[in-house]
Amino acid sequence: MDDQNSPERIMREMDWNLLRTFVVLAQARSVTDAATRLRLTQPSVSTALKRLENRVGKKLIDRSPGHFQLTDAGQVLYREAVDIQGSILRLSTLMRNMTDEVTGHVRLSLASHVICPLFNQVLAEFHAENPRATLSIDVFTSALAVETVTARSASFAICLVHQRNSKLEYKRLFREYFGLFCGPPHPLFRRKNLTRADLAGHSAVSFGTDRLQDALKPVTLMRAQAELGDKIIATSSHLEEVRRLIIAGLGVGPLPLHVAARDVRDGQLWQLPPYDQTAPIDVHVVWNPRAVLNRAEKWLLDRLLQRIEETPMDQRTYR
The missing domain is CATH 3.40.190.290 (D-Maltodextrin-Binding Protein; domain 2)
Incomplete structure (x- = not known):
């Protein structure tokens, strides 16, 4: 018989909806806020948290009036759940890329007002050579841009970097x-x-x-x-x-x-x-080497990194 907390039992019985609720809870930092974001009642969110804690056999959030904090186990589960969420979000794009003529969709996360002629040149080349590919650009703070790359909800980011994440790759753009x-x-x-x-x-x-x-x-x-x-x-x-x-x-x-x-x-x-x-x-390109890129994403990232390598730093320095 499986131990209650054995990997096999957790894998077999884990409900992704519970993990999704937990990710929102961890980001919202209150049951009330999480319920609003999920369009659920507060009791439903609390019940989901209790079920998830029972599944993993650990307390995930310390809650009391005026206090809401992830436990050590909660921190670990949050990091892994964000990673899983990124993979699930990308499934539809990857499947579409395998079954029709669309080259793929690229979603970029940028810090505000990135002014870089080299990047503009690469975008022009991308569209000229891949006219059926699509592109969207979201503007975030640099910290949030990096989070989207960690979660694999963005193809890559262009932003400022303060503390480096060992799971990500970085290349100075300009x-x-x-x-x-x-x-x-x-x-x-x-x-x-x-x-x-x-x-x-x-x-x-x-x-x-x-x-x-x-x-x-x-x-x-x-x-x-x-x-x-x-x-x-x-x-x-x-x-x-x-x-x-x-x-x-x-x-x-x-x-x-x-x-x-x-x-x-x-x-x-x-x-x-x-x-x-x-x-x-310094403004960097940040990408997740663990992400499975579609053809368009790989083309754009590879071409950008290639242009960076080919262009001396003094030509990527703007005064």
Whole structure:
């Protein structure tokens, strides 16, 4: 007779719907929120959690009023369930790719406002050589973009990288440099011969990842050296919205130099010091080597990696 927690029994009796409910629970961080996302009642979600805990023989979530936390066993199961979910999500695409003429669908996860001529060139080649292939691009924070690759719900991601996951592969696509800017309503706009000291005391706007322990650490240091560190009054995870806040005059903010160049020419932005110590930030291609790629995904990823290898780094550096 099988032991209650034997791998064979768990494999035979595991219900994917229970795992799906658990993934949503872990991401929602409350039964109420999970029930809303799943369009179920709270008792149904609680019952599903109890059934899953009985199946695996472990407590998965510590719950009490005001407290909701995955146990160690819950953390392990969540990682594996996300991986399983990614495989299931990809089944329909893989089957379609085997049974009809569609070359395949590619789903990309990008950080906001990725400006990279090399990437644009590869997209043009992809469409020209695979006209029946389809493509969708979702814009996320860099952290969420990486999560979609881990879960295998995205073909690959182009984003900033802070902490590397040993299960994923990374390749630097390009390097961009961030400077500080202000908009027309700001008192420093169009002022010349400014020094870093002129920025002291002014309020700032920035990205949510503008922290010493995150991907935009060089930007954080640059801002701190201008004594803007404790005066962030507005943030966004999207570059377009940080740009909006700067142009509206809410404060001094960081932007990639090559992205801001047109707005500077058009009189919408004004670059501020430091001019010669701008912050370098690397943008990476991130993919999951465990994912089974369809023909279109493999073509696009392989061609992008090939172009990166063929193109010297100085031609992939935008100042």
